[in-house]
Each structure stands twice: as C-alpha cells, then as structure tokens.
Amino acid sequence: MENIRFDFSDFHRHGTAFYDYLGLRKRVFVDDLRWDVPHNDRVEMDQYDTPVAHYSLVLRDGVVVGGARAMATTASWGSHTYMLRDAYSGKLPHIPPHVMSVEIASPKVWECTRLVIANELDTAAERAECLRLIVDGLVDLTRGHGAEELICLSSLHLMRVLRQLGYDVSRLGETYRNDEDGRQYGVLRMPAEYSTARQMQMERLAPTMPVVPKRRLAVEPILGAMRPAAMVEALA
Secondary structure (H helix, E strand, O other), X not given: OEEEEEEOOOXXXXXXXXXXXXXXXXXXXXXXXXOOOOEOOOOEOXXXXXXXXXXXXXXXXXXXXXXXXXXXXXXXXXXXXXXXXXXXXXXXXXXXXXHOOOOOOOOOEEEEEEEEEOOOOOOHHHHHHHHHHHHHHHHHHHHOOOOOEEEEEEEHHHHHHHHHOOOOOEEEEEEXXXXXXXXXXXXXXXXXXXXXXXXXXXXXXXXXXXXXXXXXXXXXXXXXXXXXXXXXXXXX
C-alpha cells in the first residue's frame, strides 16, 4: 500500500483517485452506515470538499482503499468554516453543538474528517496499516502548513486503535450517540506527530552525523554584548 496527498490544485496528477475516494465514501457512509449526507448513486461529496481542503489517500495496486480529508481550523468557504466549528455554531443538525467544548480557530490546529477504509481490507493487520498510512499522510501534509495539532470527530473505537499505532490521542469534550448508525462519537485530538512505525523508519534512514570536536566558545562576551531582548530571542 502507498500514500498519496493532494488538494484541488493537483488532484489531476493522480488520475481518478479523488473521484474514487468519493465513491468509497458513498459505499461506506451512505450504503453501509446509512448517513443522511449529499450523494448520488456513485459518490458522496459535501460542503467541505472545497479548494481549502487537502486529502491523504491510500492505494493498493492502484486502487483507493482508504483516505481522509483535512483543513485548517481557520478555513472558510462561503457560509461554512470547518465541520466541527459549524456544529459548534448549530449549523449541522446531525452533530450536537456540545460535542465541542470550546471553539477552535488556529492555523496550528487542523481538522481531519471523512476517514474511511474499504471493506476489501478484511484483516486487522491490513486495516491498521491502511489507517497508519492515512494518518501519517495527514501529519505530513498538515505539518507542511504549520500544524501542531489535529482534531477529528470519530467513534471512540478509533481512539484505541490510534493509540495502539503510537499516536498520542485524547478526547476533547463530551460524546454523543449518532442516531443514524448507533455509534458513540466524540472529538479526538492529537499532536501532529508520526506513528511509532514511521518514527522508527525515520530513525533508521537518518544519516549518521560525524562527530565534530568541541570548540571553546567565548560565551560570556557575546551574551554580555546583547541587549536583554536579544538574549531572549537567542534562547527561544
């Protein structure tokens, strides 16, 4: 399996991957879970699939088997911001406002939505690997835009699985029961940090730095010449 990432400016480089992702969402969210969301007989697409959205998908043998969407919590398009903020404002009838304990709008916090994995991945190992690739891809793309934290509305089961993969996930706010699929949902938050497997891979690939002999530095004259504000900047 492999991860691809894109937004509206370059999704054409990946053939039909974006459309296929919308089709996967329709099969899972509409056909299986019976969500009342905009769709036709082939795809599901909502008001948050806009040019301010970014995507992390997973392919197996060229076929989309998973994916998710992300956008900054400062994003807006028309009358909508991001999904959880709109829910907090009472704009979304199927998500209660109390699910968000506080309104968030920061370029350092990104929301992740529409996480989906194909039913064709029918072993726990395959689904875990697909999830890891999706989330590490989200970390990649959001960190590239300055993100430090990710939030999402998801089932509580996902929190346990993400923790097993090494993500530092916690719950933010109260939970609620979705009347459409009968599942318990809550807002999850985590630092924009990679899975344990990705961190171990990065450590293995990191080049060995040569040992440089330490030199005696004239620290006191340098610090003594700085104004107090410059000293703070140097230590920050």
